[in-house]
Amino acid sequence: MFVKTLIFTVIISLLVIGIYAAGFKNRGILEAGQEIRLPEPARDGEMSVEKAISQRRSTRSFRDEPITLDQVSQILWAAQGITEEQRKFRAAPSAGATYPLEVFLVSGMVEGLEPGVFRYMPLNHSLSRVLDGDKRQDLYNQALRQPAIRSAPAVVVIAGVFKRTTGRYGSRGEQYVYMEVGHAGQNIHLQAESLGLGTVVIGAFDDSGVQKVLGLPGDMIPFYIMPIGR
Numbered sequence: 001m002f003v004k005t006l007i008f009t010v011i012i013s014l015l016v017i018g019i020y021a022a023g024f025k026n027r028g029i030l031e032a033g034q035e036i037r038l039p040e041p042a043r044d045g046e047m048s049v050e051k052a053i054s055q056r057r058s059t060r061s062f063r064d065e066p067i068t069l070d071q072v073s074q075i076l077w078a079a080q081g082i083t084e085e086q087r088k089f090r091a092a093p094s095a096g097a098t099y100p101l102e103v104f105l106v107s108g109m110v111e112g113l114e115p116g117v118f119r120y121m122p123l124n125h126s127l128s129r130v131l132d133g134d135k136r137q138d139l140y141n142q143a144l145r146q147p148a149i150r151s152a153p154a155v156v157v158i159a160g161v162f163k164r165t166t167g168r169y170g171s172r173g174e175q176y177v178y179m180e181v182g183h184a185g186q187n188i189h190l191q192a193e194s195l196g197l198g199t200v201v202i203g204a205f206d207d208s209g210v211q212k213v214l215g216l217p218g219d220m221i222p223f224y225i226m227p228i229g230r
Contacts, residue, residue: 034128034129035121035124035126035127035128036113036118036126036127036128036129037124037125037126038069038072038073038076038077038125038126038127039069039070039073040073040125041073041074041077041078041081041125042074045194046194047193047194049190052190052191052193052194053190055193056189056190056193057198058198058199058200058201059148059198059199059200059229060146060147060148060200060227061147061148061151062148062151062152062153062198062227062229062230063229063230064151065109065153065229065230066109066110066111066153067109067110067111067153067154067197067228067229067230068110068111068112069110069111069112069113071195071197071228072105072107072110072113072154072228073125074191074195075156075188075191075192075195075197075228076103076105076120076125076127076156077091077125077191078091078187078188078190078191079091079092079101079103079120079156079158079184079187079188080092080099080101080103080120080122080184081122081125082122082123082125088122088123090122091184091187092180092183092184092187093180093183094165094176094180095165095168095169095173095176095177095179095180096165096168096169098164098165098167098168098173098176099164100160100161100162100164100165100177100180101158101159101160101177101180101181101184102119102120102158102159102160102161102220103119103120103156103157103158103159103184104117104118104119104120104130104156104157104158104159104214105117105118105119105120105127105154105155105156105157106135106136106139106154106155106156106157106214107134107154108134108136108152108153108154108155109153109154110153110154113127114132115132115133115134115135116129116130116131116132116133116134116135117129117130117131117135117213117214117215118130130214130215131214131215135213135214136149136150136152136155137150138213139155139157139210139213139214139225141209142205142206142209142210142212142213143202143204143205143206143210143225144204144205146202146204148200148202148227149202149225149227151227151229152227152228152229153228153229154227154228154229155225155226155227155228156188156199156224156225156226156228157210157214157222157224157225157226158181158184158185158222158223158224158226159214159216159220159221159222159223160177160180160181160220160221160223161219161220161221162174162177162219162221163219165177178223181223181224184224185201185224185226188226188228189201192228196230197228197229197230198228198229198230199226199227199228199229200226200227201224201225201226202224202225202226202227203223203224203225205222205225207221207222210222210225
């Protein structure tokens with residue numbers, strides 16, 4: 001009797017472990033909650049806002065060299081980082097603090113970070129891995145093969161979920177989302193300039209193709225592709 005009970009317990013345990021492991025695998029790395037904490041962003045820098053505005057230009061050619069994780073941290077914080085801890089306000093203004101934007105990093109050559117697609121998590125200032133592998137070529141193919149995307153060491157993609165804002169403001173909320181993308185994009189531009197980096201806003205791409213490359217759900221629409229580098 002004891003042996004039968006023991007065998008039954010072992011079988012049930014193995015089945016539970018197998019089901020759990022399969023579920024974990026199917027949920028994907030993002031949902032599994034594996035996050036990479038980013039270096040703390042600086043709140044003060046050497047370049048003035050006025051100088052960054054004056055020097056800002058669209059950059060489409062990049063050196064074949066990596067950028068650092070510190071630089072990535074600063075860029076992502078400028079896009080959507082938390083700037084007020086109590087109410088969790090972010091770096092870019094948002095209508096009604098509805099925060100429809102999601103920021104993704106396509107890593108190719110970032111020191112201390114494997115190639116892959118990562119979602120920026122503002123509340124923890126961290127990255128959550130979405131996909132493994134260098135996806136710059138795939139992204140380039142979906143964006144009219146614009147060379148800047150393939151040559152930059154990293155690419156930031158800003159996407160958005162309209163219903164987060166239209167749920168409060170109705171159809172007018174769509175315009176607010178578009179405005180917010182512009183705010184975040186300019187923040188990235190100015191932060192890149194202050195770091196001695198360059199970027200360009202790219203809007204010519206196939207939406208569904210970019211969604212597929214990044215593994216985005218259907219209601220998360222890509223708006224900007226911004227290559228980052230020197």
